[in-house]
Structure formats: structure tokens, C-alpha cells
Amino acid sequence: xxxxxxxxxxxxxxxxxxxxxxxxxxxxxxxxxxxxxxxxxxxxxxxxxxxxxxxxxxxxxxxxxxxxxxxxxxxxxxxxxxxxxxxxxxxxxxxxxxxxxxxxxxxxxxxxxxxxxxxxxxxxxxxxxxxxxxxxxxxxxxxxxxxxxxxxxxxxxxxxxxxxxxxxxxxxxxxxxxxxxxxxxxxxxxxxxxxxxxxxxxxxxxxxxxxxxxxxxxxxxxxxxxxxxxxxxxxxxxxxxxxxxxxxxxxxxxxxxxxxxxxxxxxxxxxxxxxxxxxxxxxxxxxxxxxxxxxxxxxxxxxxxxxxxxxxxxxxxxxxxxxxxxxxx
Amino acid sequence: xxxxxxxxxxxxxxxxxxxxxxxxxxxxxxxxxxxxxxxxxxxxxxxxxxxxxxxxxxxxxxxxxxxxxxxxxxxxxxxxxxxxxxxxxxxxxxxxxxxxxxxxxxxxxxxxxxxxxxxxxxxxxxxxxxxxxxxxxxxxxxxxxxxxxxxxxxxxxxxxxxxxxxxxxxxxxxxxxxxxxxxxxxxxxxxxxxxxxxxxxxxxxxxxxxxxxxxxxxxxxxxxxxxxxxxxxxxxxxxxxxxxxxxxxxxxxxxxxxxxxxxxxxxxxxxxxxxxxxxxxxxxxxxxxxxxxxxxxxxxxxxxxxxxxxxxxxxxxxxxxxxxxxxxxxxxxxxxxxxxxxxxxxxxxxxxxxxxxxxxxxxxxxxxxx
Ligand SMILES: Nc1ncnc2c1ncn2[C@@H]1O[C@H](COP(=O)(O)OP(=O)(O)O)[C@@H](O)[C@H]1O
Ligand SMILES: [Mg+2]
Numbered sequence: 272x273x274x275x276x277x278x279x280x281x282x283x284x285x286x287x288x289x290x291x292x293x294x295x296x297x298x299x300x301x302x303x304x305x306x307x308x309x310x311x312x313x314x315x316x317x318x319x320x321x322x323x324x325x326x327x328x329x330x331x332x333x334x335x336x337x338x339x340x341x342x343x344x345x346x347x348x349x350x351x352x353x354x355x356x357x358x359x360x361x362x363x364x365x366x367x368x369x370x371x372x373x374x375x376x377x378x379x380x381x382x383x384x385x386x387x388x389x390x391x392x393x394x395x396x397x398x399x400x401x402x403x404x405x406x407x408x409x410x411x412x413x414x415x416x417x418x419x420x421x422x423x424x425x426x427x428x429x430x431x432x433x434x435x436x437x438x439x440x441x442x443x444x445x446x447x448x449x450x451x452x453x454x455x456x457x458x459x460x461x462x463x464x465x466x467x468x469x470x471x472x473x474x475x476x477x478x479x480x481x482x483x484x485x486x487x488x489x490x491x492x493x494x495x496x497x498x499x500x501x502x503x504x505x506x507x508x509x510x511x512x513x514x515x516x517x518x519x520x521x522x523x524x525x526x527x528x529x530x531x532x533x534x535x536x537x538x539x540x541x542x543x544x545x546x547x548x549x550x551x552x553x554x555x556x557x558x559x560x561x562x563x564x565x566x567x568x569x570x571x572x573x574x575x576x577x578x579x580x581x582x583x584x585x586x587x588x589x590x591x592x593x594x595x596x597x598x599x600x
Numbered sequence: 601x602x603x604x605x606x607x608x609x610x611x612x613x614x615x616x617x618x619x620x621x622x623x624x625x626x627x628x629x630x631x632x633x634x635x636x637x638x639x640x641x642x643x644x645x646x647x648x649x650x651x652x653x654x655x656x657x658x659x660x661x662x663x664x665x666x667x668x669x670x671x672x673x674x675x676x677x678x679x680x681x682x683x684x685x686x687x688x689x690x691x692x693x694x695x696x697x698x699x700x701x702x703x704x705x706x707x708x709x710x711x712x713x714x715x716x717x718x719x720x721x722x723x724x725x726x727x728x729x730x731x732x733x734x735x736x737x738x739x740x741x742x743x744x745x746x747x748x749x750x751x752x753x754x755x756x757x758x759x760x761x762x763x764x765x766x767x768x769x770x771x772x773x774x775x776x777x778x779x780x781x782x783x784x785x786x787x788x789x790x791x792x793x794x795x796x797x798x799x800x801x802x803x804x805x806x807x808x809x810x811x812x813x814x815x816x817x818x819x820x821x822x823x824x825x826x827x828x829x830x831x832x833x834x835x836x837x838x839x840x841x842x843x844x845x846x847x848x849x850x851x852x853x854x855x856x857x858x859x860x861x862x863x864x865x866x867x868x869x870x871x872x873x874x875x876x877x878x879x880x881x882x883x884x885x886x887x888x889x890x891x892x893x894x895x896x897x898x899x900x901x902x903x904x905x906x907x908x909x910x911x912x913x914x915x916x917x918x919x920x921x922x923x924x925x926x927x928x929x930x931x932x933x934x935x936x937x938x939x940x941x942x943x944x945x946x947x948x949x950x951x952x953x954x955x956x957x958x959x960x961x962x963x964x965x966x967x968x969x970x
Contacts, residue, residue: 321810323970343812351810355803359610361617373606374811402617418807 272335274299274426274458275320281328282315282482289315291482292329297460297475299425302452304473305462306569308581312482313462314354317430320460321351334426347375350419354430354462358403358414364390365399367414368421375422389417392454393447409440413447420451429461433468441465445472466569466581476569478576485576494567497575499525499537502565503544506533508558521547541566603813607821608828615791615829622833625790629783629837634844636905637772644733647677648697650688657708663719666741667701676737692724699723699734769936772845777931778904780837781866781924785898787833788870792826793878793887801884806970815968823871823959830867835860847935858934858941865951866927872958873923879965898924926950 275297282290290312297303305313318324320331322342330337336344359367368386377385390396393413398406403414412432419427429448433441445468452459463469469476470490477487486493494500507514510532519527523540538544541564552559573581615622651667653660664679671679680697682688688700702720710717721738725731799805808818838859842850849855877894878887901908901915902924911919919925926947933939933947 318970323806323809325969346810346812349810351807353803353806353810355806357803357807359614359804361614362610366613370606370610371807371811373609374603374808374813376602376812 272299273297273332274301274334275303275460276332277316277320277329278331279329280316280319280326280331282312282319282324283327289482290319290326293479293482293484294329295477295484295487297458299458300456301474302459302461302472304469304476305460305479306464306466306469306476306573306581307462307479308464311479313479314430315482316479317351317428317460317462321349321428322346347422348425350422350424350427352412352415352419352427352429352432354434356408356411356415358411358418360404361402363400363402364395364406364414367403368418371418372421377422385421385423386417389420392451393417407440409436409443412436412440412444416444416447416451423455425456426458426460429459431462431464433463433465441468448472464581466573470569478573480577486572490569493569493572497567497572499539499571500567501538501541501544502567502571503536503538503541503548503562504533504565505536505548505562506560507552508532508560510534510557511555514555514557517551518548521551601817603811603817604821604824607808607813607818608825611791611821611825612828614795615825618795621790621795625786625833626783626836628786629779630840630844632782633772633775633779633837633841637770637775637845640771640905642771643676644729645675647699647730647734648680649677649734649738650680650682650691650697650700652682652685652688652700652702654685654705655703655707657711659708659711659717660703663701663703663741663745666744667738670737670741674737676733689722692722695724698730699738701738766937767848770846773847773936774932775905776841776845776847776935777928778899778902778924779841780834780863780931781902781904781927782895782899783837784830784834784863784867784927785870785895785924787830788826788867788874789887789891789894791829792822792871792874793891794884796822796826796878797881797884797887800882809968809970815966816963818968819875819963819966823868823875826871826874827864827867830871831860831863834863834867838863842935855934855938859931861941862927862930862934862944862948865948865955866923866930869923869927869951869955869958872955872962876958876962876965879962880967898922901925902928904928923951923954 273296275295277296278294279292280290280294281288281292293312293316305316307313315324319326320333320338322338322345325339330339332338333345334348336348338345359370362370365386368389369382372382372386387396390399393416395410395413395417398410403411406414416429416432419429432448433444436444448459448461449472451457461473473490475487475489476493478485478493486496488496515527515529515534518524518534518536521544523538523544525537525539527537528535536544536548545562545564548562549559570581573579649667649671651664653664667679671677677698680691682691682700685700685702688697688702691697692700700722702722704718704720707717707719709715719742721734723731723734813821838856839850877890881887897918899905901911901919902922903919904924908916908919908925930944930947933944937943
């Protein structure tokens with residue numbers, strides 16, 4: 272049985288289609304990433320999978336249960352961290368977890384031990400009596416991670432758990448997630464718009480844009496699937512006028528973009544192209560100021576499939592990302 | 601059922617840690633009780649009445665003497681003598697005096713010839729309370745003037761004997777039932793309206809909705825906790841307000857128990873009303889925006905500050921459906937008249953039916969999805 276099985280799922284808000292016929296499957300034990308800019312439909316998709324929104328069309332099975340017809344069975348078997356920070360600010364860390372343990376009907380005998388284990392694994396046990404109000408954003412997220420697991424779910428949904436956190440807290444959140452996952456049977460579905468995170472953490476990634484699935488595979492395979500395995504960024508002093516044409520003709524070069532004397536060269540063999548370039552520059556008396564060779568990133572993958580850079584797309588603000596999000600509905 | 605208590609527990613913990621909210625919702629009805637109680641309903645005293653005597657005959661002197669006697673005794677008004685009617689009218693227009701009593705020339709002659717003698721009261725009628733008081737006082741002064749020295753009641757004249765069933769009720773005590781209802785409403789508004797929508801907007805409810813809690817458990821959790829908060833507030837103001845207003849035997853345990861029953865009914869009916877209004881609202885500004893309007897619509901047409909019999913017809917309809925009206929009536933019966941519960945059975949029945957209707961409608965409108 273697949274942990275998650277999404278079939279042609281659709282969500283419309285009035286005339287607007289937020290999720291447009293997405294299908295994918297997630298295996299048990301996988302960390303599956305949904306990657307896409309704001310407004311791509313990631314939260315809407317997660318909300319349908321976690322029974323918060325009824326789909327307009329299509330179906331989804333979570334743990335083998337239909338998200339519409341067997342909503343309660345789905346709820347019992349999943350843990351969810353919504354995009355907004357939803358921990359109770361006035362309550363202490365431990366109280367937050369206790370309330371949720373009760374809402375999930377965790378037996379009293381197990382409750383204390385589970386809560387302690389979880390708070391220790393997110394390194395908050397020593398702060399358990401502190402009001403959440405007084406915690407940093409990263410610590411609040413960790414409270415929510417512990418809270419989402421308090422009933423030992425087999426699938427964990429996290430909607431942009433690291434958005435808005437500083438780089439150190441982001442790393443801490445990921446480390447903890449990985450550690451928690453290594454000690455239990457857990458399938459994780461996580462959304463993010465940080466490429467580097469998705470790259471390092473996810474077993475497989477689905478790239479979502481404008482409500483549609485544009486690519487789905489393991490990060491390595493996604494990167495291998497697009498032309499240009501390496502990007503060379505080179506800056507020259509006074510390149511001759513026909514320089515661009517000459518670079519384009521060098522071995523393994525797939526495309527060249529030039530602005531002033533800075534060249535961006537896509538190559539399917541970085542080292543070979545670099546050697547040829549340096550030799551040609553020396554022969555022509557052109558000085559190389561700087562040279563860097565990068566492997567393809569998920570950014571390049573995103574550009575390839577959507578025609579625009581993710582870091583630009585992320586800037587397109589979405590109303591649903593305000594902390595006081597108004598949910599119509 | 602344990603899930604309901606988890607919601608209630610959470611709400612009560614959140615509530616305890618918001619002392620500012622608690623204080624504001626208790627202080628407001630108390631301040632209103634004390635300020636309104638002393639600002640209104642007192643007897644008007646020391647109004648200034650100018651007297652212009654243009655006659656100077658014996659009957660005119662008698663009028664002036666009577667006026668002087670009232671001024672010295674009841675202090676309702678003070679007399680200022682004017683020789684010049686123009687000066688008196690100027691002072692009236694400029695607000696230095698409240699009325700001018702004019703004894704016209706020929707007054708004495710008309711009294712003696714029984715030719716319809718008149719005195720005139722020219723008054724500043726921009727203030728209803730002041731002018732009603734002046735007209736009343738000077739009217740009885742004229743009546744005294746007309747009476748023979750030793751009044752003989754002819755057998756045919758009817759006299760009205762007024763028997764007061766209850767001890768004199770100062771205005772502050774009259775206001776107390778409204779203030780208790782108000783304190784319950786305040787807590788319903790803050791604890792049940794504002795906090796509810798804020799939590800919803802913050803996404804807290806989204807967290808509840810992914811747990812296996814049912815729709816009815818959620819609704820019960822929110823409304824039981826809201827009712828508990830409102831009852832605590834109502835009970836507090838009942839005790840403090842009774843002490844402040846000087847209700848006899850304020851801590852009589854039997855009556856407090858009866859009052860508690862009414863408070864629970866009122867709290868639940870107002871929570872039901874609030875839940876119905878807020879069930880589909882998502883904007884945190886909404887409860888704040890309707891607060892004042894709702895407060896006015898419930899409080900003033902309820903008979904809390906002015907008898908409902910004085911309302912125009914449309915407002916009497918409003919008053920008839922307003923749960924506040926029944927709340928005020930029930931509190932008034934218990935606090936001011938010490939009636940048994942049977943006297944307020946009708947109020948409790950209305951509040952019960954109102955709660956059931958509002959809560960059923962809200963339950964139908966409540967969605968267990970976003
Ligand atoms: N309740 C709603 N009503 C109308 N439009 C909505 C609603 N929720 C989301 N949307 C719209 O659907 C699109 C996808 O939103 P969302 O799923 O939040 O994207 P993401 O999580 O990828 O940033 C956005 O354009 C958003 O404005
Ligand atoms: Mg989102």
C-alpha cells in the first residue's frame with residue numbers, strides 16, 4: 272500500500288483553479304517534497320490531503336483511507352503542521368502538547384512518556400514550562416513538530432515549516448526532523464520554496480507551479496534530466512567582439528549568455544569546457560578575472576520546467592501567506 | 601466527551617493568562633453602574649428662578665412668600681429677585697437662571713375681582729428634566745395659593761392614596777440588573793467573540809480541525825467554555841454590584857443560588873447569540889466593529905435604564921425579542937423584589953427557547969472545514 276495516493280485532484284475557488292488535476296504517489300518511509308513558489312497551490316493541496324478542504328474533483332487516499340469518505344480515519348493516522356504558526360501562545364510548551372494529546376485521545380498512561388520523548392528530540396524539554404509567547408520562531412516550529420507527532424502518526428504533513436526562519440533555525444528544524452524520522456516509521460510530506468532544503472532532504476520532489484505538477488523525481492535525477500550539468504560563470508577583461516561565437520563553439524558547450532564581459536556558459540562537461548576556455552583565452556591574450564563552475568541546482572531545474580526563476584516567483588506575494596490569514600470558504 | 605474538555609481546558613487556561621481582558625470586562629459594567637447610578641435619578645436641586653413682581657399687591661407678596669418658603673425648605677430652587685423684566689429675560693437667555701416667574705401688573709386686582717388671575721413661568725425648555733421639575737414645583741405652589749387656609753375635603757373629591765409595596769429603590773439599584781446583564785454580555789463579547797475570531801484568524805482552529813474531534817464536540821467545547829467565563833463574570837458583578845448599590849442582604853445564599861440559575865441561562869443565551877453571529881466570520885475586526893452597536897441594541901431597549909413602556913412601538917418589538925429584556929426582568933425581580941422563582945419562570949423559558957433556536961442555527965452554519 273502507498274502511504275499517499277493522489278489521483279487527478281482538483282480544487283477551485285469560484286472560477287479560480289488553485290490545484291489543477293495533480294496526481295502522484297508517496298511510498299511509505301519516504302520524505303516527499305512539494306516545491307513551488309507562493310500561490311502554486313501547495314497549501315491548498317496539503318489542506319485537501321489533511322481533510323481541511325473538500326476537493327472539487329478527483330480523489331486522494333492517505334494511509335489507504337479516502338480523504339472525503341473516511342476523513343476521521345485519515346485524521347487519526349496523520350500529523351499536521353499548518354503553514355501559519357498555530358501553537359497556543361498563552362500556554363506553555365508542555366500544555367500545548369497535553370491539549371493535543373487529549374484531542375487525539377492518547378491514553379493517559381502513554382501521554383507523559385511520549386511528550387517527554389518528543390520534547391527531548393526537539394531539544395525543548397528544559398523549556399517545557401515556558402509560555403510559547405516567549406519563544407523564537409524556530410523554537411515555536413519545534414513545538415509544533417512535537418505537537419504534530421504526539422499521537423504517533425504514520426504520516427507527517429508539514430506546510431513550509433522553515434519559511435521565515437533564520438538559516439541557523441532552519442538547519443536545526445531539518446536536523447531534528449531527520450533525527451525523528453530515523454527513530455520511527457514515518458512518511459513525511461513537506462512543502463517548501465527553498466531549493467537547497469528540498470535538494471538535501473527529500474527523497475523525491477514534485478515541482479508544482481500554477482496548480483500543476485511540472486516534474487517529479489529524486490533531486491539527482493531531476494538535475495540530470497535537464498541540459499547542462501554544469502554552469503560556468505566567467506568574467507574576462509575586454510573580450511574580442513566575436514568571443515561569444517567562439518565560446519559557443521567550444522567542446523560540450525550547450526548555451527552561452529553574455530552580459531558585458533561576464534559569461535554564463537552551460538556545459539555537459541564542466542572540466543573539459545574549462546580547459547578549452549582557459550587555453551583559448553591564453554592564446555587570444557584575454558585575461559580571465561574570475562571563473563566558477565557550479566553543478567546544476569534545483570533552481571535550474573525550476574527554470575527549465577517553468578520558464579522563470581524560483582527566486583523571482585517567490586516574490587509574487589500571496590494573501591494566504593500573511594500571519595493573520597483570512598480564510599474564506 | 602474528553603475532547604470537549606480538552607477544548608474547555610485550553611480555553612480556560614488561555615483566559616486565565618489574559619488578566620487584562622478579565623479586568624476590562626469586569627470594570628466596564630461596574631464603572632457604568634456607579635457613574636450612571638449617581639449621574640442620573642438624583643433629585644434636581646438649586647435651580648435658579650428669577651421672580652419679577654410688576655404688581656406689588658398683597659396677593660403678589662403672598663406668591664413671593666410661598667416661593668421663598670419652598671426655596672428655603674426643599675432647596676429645589678433658589679430665588680433671585682428682579683425689578684426689571686428685561687434683565688431677567690437676558691439672564692435666562694444667557695443661562696444664568698433656569699426660569700422666570702412673572703407676576704403681571706393688575707394681578708392683585710384680578711385676584712380680588714376673581715377675574716382669571718395669572719402668573720407666568722418663562723423657562724429654558726432645552727433641558728426636559730429641569731423644566732419638568734420647575735413646572736411641577738411651581739404648579740403645586742399655585743395649587744397651595746388657591747387652597748383655602750384650612751383645607752376641607754368635600755366628600756365628593758377623590759384622593760389618591762399611594763401604597764409602596766417595596767422599600768424606596770435608588771436609581772443605582774434600578775440599574776444593577778442591567779449592569780449584571782452587561783457584564784455577562786461583555787465577557788461573551790470578549791471571551792466568546794473577540795478571542796474566538798482571533799484564534800480562528802491565527803490558524804489555531806486549523807490545528808483543531810486536523811484532529812479527530814467532531815463538529816459537535818468542537819461547538820460544545822467553545823460554548824461551554826464561553827458560558828463558564830460569562831457566568832464567572834456575571835456572578836462577580838452580582839456580588840460586587842449588590843454591595844456597591846446597597847441591596848439589602850446582598851450575600852443571602854438562597855437568593856444567590858437563584859441568581860446563579862438566572863446568570864447561567866442569560867450567559868448561555870448570549871453565548872448562543874454571539875456564536876450565531878460569529879460562526880461564519882473570519883475577520884478579526886468584525887467583532888470589534890459590531891461591539892458598540894450590539895451593546896446599544898441589547899442594553900438600552902431592555903428596560904435596564906428606562907421603562908419599556910416609554911418606548912415607541914418598533915422599539916417595543918425589539919425589546920420583546922431581546923434576551924436582555926428577560927434577563928433584566930429576572931434580575932430585577934430577584935434583587936429588588938425578592939420574588940420566588942415562579943415569578944421569573946417566563947423569563948427563563950424565553951431565554952431557554954432563544955438559546956436553543958440560536959444554537960441550532962449556528963450549528964447548521966458551522967463548517968468543520970476551512
Ligand atoms: N480560500 C481561498 N479562496 C480563494 N482563493 C484561495 C483560497 N485559498 C487559496 N487561494 C488561492 O489559491 C492559490 C494557491 O494558494 P496556496 O495553496 O496557498 O499556495 P501556496 O501554498 O503554494 O503558496 C493562491 O492564488 C491563493 O490566493
Ligand atoms: Mg502555502
